[in-house]
Amino acid sequence: MEATWKKYLRRETLPLPFCPGCGHGILLGAILRAIDASGIDIKDMLFVSGIGCAGWIPSPHIKADTMHVTHGRPIAFATGAKLFNPRLKVMVVSGDGDLASIGGNHLIHAARRDVDMVVICANNEIYGMTGGQVSPTTGLGAKTTTTLAGNVEPPLDLCRLVEAAGASYVARSTVFHLEHLIGILKKALSHKGFSFIDALSPCPVQYGRRNLYASASEQLKDLEKRCISLEKARDMTQEALKGKIIIGEFVCRGD
Numbered sequence: 249m250e251a252t253w254k255k256y257l258r259r260e261t262l263p264l265p266f267c268p269g270c271g272h273g274i275l276l277g278a279i280l281r282a283i284d285a286s287g288i289d290i291k292d293m294l295f296v297s298g299i300g301c302a303g304w305i306p307s308p309h310i311k312a313d314t315m316h317v318t319h320g321r322p323i324a325f326a327t328g329a330k331l332f333n334p335r336l337k338v339m340v341v342s343g344d345g346d347l348a349s350i351g352g353n354h355l356i357h358a359a360r361r362d363v364d365m366v367v368i369c370a371n372n373e374i375y376g377m378t379g380g381q382v383s384p385t386t387g388l389g390a391k392t393t394t395t396l397a398g399n400v401e402p403p404l405d406l407c408r409l410v411e412a413a414g415a416s417y418v419a420r421s422t423v424f425h426l427e428h429l430i431g432i433l434k435k436a437l438s439h440k441g442f443s444f445i446d447a448l449s450p451c452p453v454q455y456g457r458r459n460l461y462a463s464a465s466e467q468l469k470d471l472e473k474r475c476i477s478l479e480k481a482r483d484m485t486q487e488a489l490k491g492k493i494i495i496g497e498f499v500c501r502g503d
Contacts, residue, residue, distance in 0.1 A: 256280045256290060261309045266301065269456070269464025271423035271449030275370055276305045278426060278447075279341070282433035293337045294329055298322040298351065301377045301451070302343035302370035320350030323358045326365050337437070338365040345375040348384040348406055355406075359413035359442050366436045366443045369406055372451035380454035391458045406446050411499050416441035418499040422448040424472050425495060432497065441502055448493065 257280075266272045283290065295306035299319040307314040317325045322340045330338045340347075347355050347369050358365070373390065375381040380393040384404040391398055411418045417439040421429040429447060436443035450456065450471055452464035461467040471493075478496030481489060 252280050252284050253277075255284070256311055257309050258311050264309065265304055267451075267453045269450075269452035269467075270301070271372070271451075271468075272301055272305055272370055274423040274426065275368075275429075275447055275449050276309070278423070278429045278433060279305070279339075279368070280310070282430050282437060285430070286434050286437045288337060288437060292335065293339060294326070296322045296326040296329070296338065296340045298342040298346035299378070300343040300346050300375065301372070302341060302449075303346065305341045305370060306339070320346055320352075321354065322346065323351060323354040323365075323367065326367075327354075327358060327363055330363060330365055334364075339437075340365060340367040341370060342368075343376065343383075344369055344371045344373065344385040344406070345378070345381075345383040348404060348409075352384070355410065356413045359410040359415040359444065362414055362416050362442045364441055366439075366445070368433075368436075368445045368447055370449045371406070371446055372449050372455060373403070374451055374455045376451045376454050380458065390455070392454075393458075407444070407498050410442070410444045414442075415444050415499060416501040417443040417497075419444075419497045420446040420448070420493070420495045422471055422475060422493075422495065423450070424468050425475070428495065435497070435500070439500075439502070 264273050290312045293312050295314040297303040297307050307316040322342050326338045326340045373386045382392040382395045386399045389398040407418050407420050419432040450467045456467045475493045475495050481494045
């Protein structure tokens with residue numbers, strides 16, 4: 249792993265800017281390991297990110313071409329880059345607020361067009377860097393700076409959204425399930441079409457403290473308890489699935 253870090257990361261940007269216990273550093277490592285295992289030349293890749301904690305996952309740390317763009321617009325910029333140079337392997341990495349709230353329409357229509365790119369949502373269920381506000385993926389009852397008494401709005405299932413819009417590869421994993429996450433990242437990198445990965449990455453500061461987790465490790469353990477594989481979920485009732493997070497491959501067309 250150390251060799252992978254040295255191969256792909258700019259030393260002058262280290263250490264990484266993430267808070268202790270943040271899952272985004274794990275996600276960055278998973279992305280690099282998937283790229284390395286896939287044999288993709290990093291010179292053929294373009295990384296695009298938006299505003300927020302997740303926007304710092306690729307930029308400026310990875311030794312590759314990166315675009316760090318305006319809030320909610322990474323998919324729009326990535327689409328333009330892909331149209332200009334179809335040979336590029338384009339990867340968008342950004343957060344749930346950036347991709348699903350401010351950039352929601354870009355997400356829907358890129359999935360509808362099945363644009364050939366990989367989009368990774370570093371989903372921490374909150375606006376991490378910009379104040380800890382509620383996001384479209386914040387769970388029911390969760391406390392944020394804008395839902396002090398608990399969130400009353402049902403969270404948006406991003407995988408179901410992009411599946412309905414027309415994406416040809418859709419999957420979900422977490423930074424706790426590292427090998428599983430690397431596996432679906434490799435699959436997304438080899439896929440031709442719009443690949444979407446909902447990568448759950450806990451925020452111990454803005455989310456964890458407000459929701460009374462004693463530590464980042466406790467938050468990760470809770471995430472593990474809430475997760476269930478797609479295969480097991482198929483045999484369960486909707487009532488039994490309440491509060492569960494389904495992980496796995498939801499759509500894989502064309503491969």
